[in-house]
Amino acid sequence: MSKIQVKICMGTTCFVMGASNLQELIELIPEKYSDSVEVCGVPCLGLCSETKKYSGAPYVKVNDEVVAEATTEKVLKQIERILKNGQE
Amino acid sequence: MFIDIDCAQEKKYGQNAYGDCFMSKRDPVKGELIAVLSDGLGSGIKANILASMTATMLLKFVEAGRSIKRTCEVVMNALPVCQVRKISYSTFSVAVCSEDGAVKIVEEGNPQFIYISDGRVIEPEFTVIDSETFKNRHMHIYKLNLKLNDRLIFCSDGVTQAGLGNPELKLGLRRSGLIKCLLERINQDPNVPSNELSNYVVKLAKNTEVDRKAKDDISCCVIHYREPRKALIFTGPPYHMEKDRDYALEFWNSESKKAICGGTTANLISRELNIPVKCDITGSVGKLPAVSKMEGIDLVTEGILTLTRAVDYLENGFKEKEKNAAYELVNFLLTSDCIEFMVGAKLNQAHYDPNLPVEIEIRKNIIKKMAKILEDKYIKKVIVRYI
Numbered sequence: 001m002s003k004i005q006v007k008i009c010m011g012t013t014c015f016v017m018g019a020s021n022l023q024e025l026i027e028l029i030p031e032k033y034s035d036s037v038e039v040c041g042v043p044c045l046g047l048c049s050e051t052k053k054y055s056g057a058p059y060v061k062v063n064d065e066v067v068a069e070a071t072t073e074k075v076l077k078q079i080e081r082i083l084k085n086g087q088e
Numbered sequence: 089m090f091i092d093i094d095c096a097q098e099k100k101y102g103q104n105a106y107g108d109c110f111m112s113k114r115d116p117v118k119g120e121l122i123a124v125l126s127d128g129l130g131s132g133i134k135a136n137i138l139a140s141m142t143a144t145m146l147l148k149f150v151e152a153g154r155s156i157k158r159t160c161e162v163v164m165n166a167l168p169v170c171q172v173r174k175i176s177y178s179t180f181s182v183a184v185c186s187e188d189g190a191v192k193i194v195e196e197g198n199p200q201f202i203y204i205s206d207g208r209v210i211e212p213e214f215t216v217i218d219s220e221t222f223k224n225r226h227m228h229i230y231k232l233n234l235k236l237n238d239r240l241i242f243c244s245d246g247v248t249q250a251g252l253g254n255p256e257l258k259l260g261l262r263r264s265g266l267i268k269c270l271l272e273r274i275n276q277d278p279n280v281p282s283n284e285l286s287n288y289v290v291k292l293a294k295n296t297e298v299d300r301k302a303k304d305d306i307s308c309c310v311i312h313y314r315e316p317r318k319a320l321i322f323t324g325p326p327y328h329m330e331k332d333r334d335y336a337l338e339f340w341n342s343e344s345k346k347a348i349c350g351g352t353t354a355n356l357i358s359r360e361l362n363i364p365v366k367c368d369i370t371g372s373v374g375k376l377p378a379v380s381k382m383e384g385i386d387l388v389t390e391g392i393l394t395l396t397r398a399v400d401y402l403e404n405g406f407k408e409k410e411k412n413a414a415y416e417l418v419n420f421l422l423t424s425d426c427i428e429f430m431v432g433a434k435l436n437q438a439h440y441d442p443n444l445p446v447e448i449e450i451r452k453n454i455i456k457k458m459a460k461i462l463e464d465k466y467i468k469k470v471i472v473r474y475i
Contacts, residue, residue, distance in 0.1 A: 010367055010377040011351035012392050013438045016446045020375065041367035043380050043388070044351025048438035057438070 004037045004082055006075065007061040011044030014058035022058060024072055029079070037079055089236055090316035090425045090469075091121045091185050095309040096286035098294055098302050100131040100246070107135030107305035108244045109143040113151055114467045119187035122150050125309050126180040127198060127244040129170055135305065142167070142178040156184050157217070157229060160194040165221045176225060181242050185311060191240070193230040199248045202241040202267055203232065207275060209267055237278065239285075239312045241270060246306035247289060251296035261296050282310040316469070318344035319424035323391055324432030324451050325352050326475045335475055336360035339430065340384070347420050350391030353432065354380060376412045387420050389413040392439065395454045402461045426469040427462060431455050433474050 006029065008014075008022050029039045047059045047066060056068035062078040095110040107130065112123040124146045128139030142163065149159040160182060167177050179197025193201065203210045212230050219225035234240070243266070252260040269292055274280060280288075289308035294300055322339050326332055336357050339346065348354045358365045365388060367380040376397060377390035390413065397414035398421070406415055421427060431451060439448040455472055462468040 009351075010380075010390060012390060012448060013436070013441075013444070015377050015390065015393065016444055016448070020377075041378070041380075042351075043354040043365055043367055043390070046352060046355065049352075049436045 003035070004033075004079055005061070005063055006037060006039040006079065007042045007045065008039070008070075009045040009047070009057075009059045009061075010041045011046075011048065013048040014045075017057035018071075019058035022060065022070060022072060022075070025075060028072065028076075032076075033079065033083070036083065089187055089189060089313045091187060092282045092312040092314055092425070093121060093123060093310070094281075094283035094286050095125070095307060096283070096290040097308075098246075098290050098306040100303065100305050101301035103132040103305075105133050105136040106307075107131040107139060108246070108307035109136070109139035110307060110309055111143045111147045113147060115151075116463065116469055121183075121185045121187075121311075122147060123183045123185070123242075123309060123311065124150075124180065125198065125242050125244065125307060126178050127246075127305065127307070128178045129173070129175065131305055138178045142180050146180060146182050150182065150184060156182055156192050156194055160196060160227055161217060164196050164219050164225055164227055167225075169222065176222070179245075183240065183242070183311065185234075189234040189238075189313060191230075191232045191234055193232070193240075194227050195230075196225065196227040199243055199245055199263060200228070201243075202263070202270060203238070204241070204270065204274060205235070205238045207271065207278075209271070234313050236313055236315065239274070239310060241266075241285075241289070242309040242311075243289065244305060244307040246302065246304035247293045247308055249304060250293035250302075250306065251298070252303070254296065254298050257296065261293060265296075266292075279314070282312045285312075286310045316425040317423065318342075319347065319420065319427045320344040320430065321347045321349060321427065322353055322357065322430045322432075323349040323395065323455065325350075325356055325434045327433040329434075331475070332356055333360045335430065335432075344428065345420070345424060346385050347387040347389070347417065348382070348385055349389050349395055349417065350432075351377075352436070353391065354382065354388050357385070358382065376414055379413045379416055387416055389417055392448050392451060392454065395451070395458065396449055399454060399458050399461065402458065402465070421462060421468070422466060424468070426471075427459075428471040429455050429459065429473065431472060431474050 029037050045059050048057050058070050060067045060070040060075050107128050109126045114121045124143045126139040126143040128135030181195045181198045184192045214228040214230045249260040251257040286308045293306045320342050354365050365382045368378050380388040382388050394413045398417045401418045459470040462470050
């Protein structure tokens with residue numbers, strides 16, 4: 001099974017809307033899922049300028065799915081869901 | 089050519105004020121630089137006041153467009169004599185340097201400057217003008233034409249007389265001793281920056297003194313003609329998206345040091361030039377997104393927040409404990425002489441959402457402010473282009 005890719009947007013809007021707090025995922029994810037999930041930051045996912053719902057920041061992409069108004073819990077939940085589906 | 093100038097100083101041992109005064113002013117429009125070094129009589133506060141007054145008058149006169157010869161003559165004839173020691177209140181050197189290499193120098197009382205070209209010392213010709221009012225006063229006038237990599241070194245007598253009384257150097261370091269050390273140092277590193285060379289001379293003078301205690305105020309000013317260190321900063325996506333590629337290529341092909349400030353901008357360059365960008369979020373410090381890495385680009389940071397913080401550091405100094413992205417950016421800017429900004433004019437509406445917890449400045453305004461500080465406070469050459 002290929003690794004789940006988690007991308008945290010480090011753009012201006014996301015950062016001020018709370019992406020700085022999402023950095024804990026960097027330590028948390030490898031601890032929890034070791035090799036099955038890969039997490040990295042990206043300069044900007046470009047989502048804040050695309051969608052009209054600006055209050056959606058911060059954005060995180062888990063594989064190709066966008067997690068808007070992302071929190072650590074939301075992202076972990078999404079990872080769990082994909083892992084579970086993958087196992088089914 | 090770019091004129092790299094710096095001055096290092098050391099106070100006389102036991103004094104709490106500098107008795108020498110160095111001042112300089114760059115006029116980017118005329119492409120000219122004025123430098124003044126004055127040594128006030130005695131030491132401490134008294135010398136400091138005398139030197140500062142002399143240096144300020146000389147700088148202001150020359151800056152106002154008066155001829156350097158006439159200015160120096162007026163000051164030479166006007167400087168009073170100390171009643172006790174019967175010597176002049178202060179001595180001075182003035183240099184007016186043009187970016188094309190033409191230099192005019194006037195010296196009165198200070199040790200003769202050292203002109204180094206191609207690893208050798210050149211002793212240029214000069215004319216002497218005697219003071220109308222004081223018999224023992226005269227100034228030396230030089231007209232030089234410097235070329236790339238030439239240097240001029242000015243110092244106060246605290247340098248040439250350092251070590252006086254030292255059993256090994258009975259007459260002190262002297263000009264000849266200083267020349268020997270300067271040539272050795274330049275030979276080791278022909279590109280040594282002016283701030284390093286001036287600090288080297290001051291340290292040398294201090295170490296030559298008995299017990300390493302400066303017996304006089306020590307100052308050394310270095311002027312170096314060299315190729316400008318150019319920097320190019322791309323921040324913000326261009327207004328017309330169809331021009332993204334052209335601008336990305338222009339940026340890439342530039343010979344300058346390169347920085348990108350902005351996530352969208354980094355993505356744009358990455359997309360157009362097919363260079364992956366790696367973001368290191370583990371290194372995020374000081375409430376700023378961390379720097380990213382991109383091959384061939386010297387620095388990649390987030391945009392507005394980092395720029396805003398960098399302006400703050402440029403204005404008020406760096407006070408944080410950890411080095412963040414804004415620190416890196418400031419360092420990038422201050423180690424350059426000519427800085428060009430390519431400022432993308434496209435706005436990201438999301439930045440102006442009133443729901444954002446912090447106010448996000450308009451990019452154009454931050455860059456305008458940054459350019460002004462870099463020009464006024466740090467004497468950089470700045471070009472801003474909106475794209």
